[in-house]
Amino acid sequence: MKRGWVFQHDNDPKHTARATQEWLRKKHFKVLEWPSQSTDLNPIENLWRELKVRVAQRQPQNITALEEICMEEWPKYQQQSFSKPSWIKFAFRV
Numbered sequence: 001m002k003r004g005w006v007f008q009h010d011n012d013p014k015h016t017a018r019a020t021q022e023w024l025r026k027k028h029f030k031v032l033e034w035p036s037q038s039t040d041l042n043p044i045e046n047l048w049r050e051l052k053v054r055v056a057q058r059q060p061q062n063i064t065a066l067e068e069i070c071m072e073e074w075p076k077y078q079q080q081s082f083s084k085p086s087w088i089k090f091a092f093r094v
Contacts (some may be wrong), residue, residue, distance in 0.1 A: 008032040047077070 007029045009015040024031055054073045060066040 006030045006032045008034060010034065050077075 007024065009031070011034060014020065051070070051073060054076075055066065055069050058069045058073075060069050
């Protein structure tokens with residue numbers, strides 16, 4: 001990683017495992033401290049959740065239907081779907 005960059009990950013067990021932590025330390029990665037069970041501020045996670053909800057509502061019955069539904073739903077996203085949730089301004093209040 002470039003100098004001055006900070007690596008961020010959620011606190012998933014595979015990220016907090018001793019072996020992972022040691023590897024990051026040996027490679028001199030600076031890691032952002034992130035509280036467990038914190039609100040997910042990563043926009044792609046919110047996007048995946050929204051797609052999952054839309055697909056579940058259509059109840060695909062097989063893998064082919066799942067693929068077709070995903071291909072239909074994905075283009076429906078507009079730029080506003082990627083905007084920050086309204087609560088995000090409160091997440092960084094001090």
